[in-house]
Amino acid sequence: MIHLLYKDLYLTRKTILLYLLIGLLLQFNPSMTPIFIFFITYGVLAKTELTEEKYEGYTLLSTLPVSKSTLVISKYLLGLLIVGLATTYTLILQLWINNLSGIAVSTILGIAAATLIVNGFLLLLSYKYGATRAITYFRIIVLSLFLIPWLLQISLGLPGEELILWASSLQASVMTILILSLIAYGVLMLISINTFKKRMS
Amino acid sequence: MNNVFELRNVYKSFNDFHLEDISLHLPRGYILGLLGPNGAGKSTTIKLLLNLLEPDSGEIQVLGSSYAHSETLIKQKIGYVGENQNFYQDLTIDWTVNFISRFYRTWNQEKLNDMLTNFGLKRQKQLKDLSKGQKVLFNISLALAHEPELLILDEPTSGLDPIARKEIMDILLDMLQDENKAILFSSHITEDVEQIADYVAIIIKGRLALFDTKEAILDGFRKVSIPKSTGKTLGSTLIANTQTLSEYKGMHSQPASLEEILISLVKEANR
Numbered sequence: 001m002i003h004l005l006y007k008d009l010y011l012t013r014k015t016i017l018l019y020l021l022i023g024l025l026l027q028f029n030p031s032m033t034p035i036f037i038f039f040i041t042y043g044v045l046a047k048t049e050l051t052e053e054k055y056e057g058y059t060l061l062s063t064l065p066v067s068k069s070t071l072v073i074s075k076y077l078l079g080l081l082i083v084g085l086a087t088t089y090t091l092i093l094q095l096w097i098n099n100l101s102g103i104a105v106s107t108i109l110g111i112a113a114a115t116l117i118v119n120g121f122l123l124l125l126s127y128k129y130g131a132t133r134a135i136t137y138f139r140i141i142v143l144s145l146f147l148i149p150w151l152l153q154i155s156l157g158l159p160g161e162e163l164i165l166w167a168s169s170l171q172a173s174v175m176t177i178l179i180l181s182l183i184a185y186g187v188l189m190l191i192s193i194n195t196f197k198k199r200m201s
Numbered sequence: 202m203n204n205v206f207e208l209r210n211v212y213k214s215f216n217d218f219h220l221e222d223i224s225l226h227l228p229r230g231y232i233l234g235l236l237g238p239n240g241a242g243k244s245t246t247i248k249l250l251l252n253l254l255e256p257d258s259g260e261i262q263v264l265g266s267s268y269a270h271s272e273t274l275i276k277q278k279i280g281y282v283g284e285n286q287n288f289y290q291d292l293t294i295d296w297t298v299n300f301i302s303r304f305y306r307t308w309n310q311e312k313l314n315d316m317l318t319n320f321g322l323k324r325q326k327q328l329k330d331l332s333k334g335q336k337v338l339f340n341i342s343l344a345l346a347h348e349p350e351l352l353i354l355d356e357p358t359s360g361l362d363p364i365a366r367k368e369i370m371d372i373l374l375d376m377l378q379d380e381n382k383a384i385l386f387s388s389h390i391t392e393d394v395e396q397i398a399d400y401v402a403i404i405i406k407g408r409l410a411l412f413d414t415k416e417a418i419l420d421g422f423r424k425v426s427i428p429k430s431t432g433k434t435l436g437s438t439l440i441a442n443t444q445t446l447s448e449y450k451g452m453h454s455q456p457a458s459l460e461e462i463l464i465s466l467v468k469e470a471n472r
Binding site: 003006007010011051055056057059060062063064065066067200201 | 251252253254255272273274276277279281283285287288289290291292296300301303304305
């Protein structure tokens, strides 16, 4: 398992370094900070899945003495690792640059929880449809998620302030959201193992 | 006899192709050559043996176990060289060796170093900079470094020059100095199979057309021709089963090669 994780980190090392640099710059604008956690996780997972597709990596890995479940679990662990590192990186930089005054810790953790679920879904799509198609579908879905609240606000006349208040109220129970997101991430991983096994048979 | 693998009545269906009722086995210490035209089902058979595909029905036993119970244990003892060299091309030989070696309990680094040196493969070279022949030799080095009991090669010599092919054939024959090992070797180059195989299986259109020792197959078919003196001609040279040879009285017969037998069987299947 550890070799698979190391291989993915090595193959995406340039992507990680690039995102860490962008993340550093984003810290000076606290409202943009949480986006970093999402984008570095998406960037690393998308890059590793595209690499596996390009070089038929899963075929090579499946001939090694490693189970199909382990291959999928290693990708989900990679996602968890990147979210954890990106969140820690963000918290440390915010503490150093803004003394954690620019953005609430609960907001950062809430974004980390959402990132886990959304990227767990990206991996599931990748095992179902292959990396290239999965990334296209994923972009459409994520864009829709950003667009739907905005369209609702425009078409139904919902006041923007109420939406922000509702979102803020969620932050109060951020630990619950974190735990729920980990459970959802685990469920997505189990579905992905099943999907991958079917795809490889 | 102790078989390294056994396929019993294996069936696998795809949208546009079926592998039907394949029964094969390979005793330890021997080489099985898997022959057939492109798209006949050779690679599918190999993927089934490696558990890269699961059969719809039938039974597959490899090294005395089934994949359902001991997938990682079986794969510890299998070396695989695919037709496409599926490696991460941006990585170096050294990095790839280091990565692959960590999965195997029995990794002979000294043997691998010797093979890399003999093949002139430089450790710091990126895989994308290797020629096709070098990639195959590197793949074979990796496949042999963990001392596999069963080596499976899917069209390893396709697209290689005769010198590289000869080098690979020598490696395979050398491996069988250890009688505990066995090799499954798929190819559409019949010359390679005829040179090294002990057993031959011919798959055509997803069906097993022939499976026997190479000698039995070569003895079982004759190339038949009509003497010019009779004034009659055959449309083409006929490959006849020796059991039916008596039907061709007055004709000359001589030994047929595996290639001629394969072509004859394919023509028959297409009729």
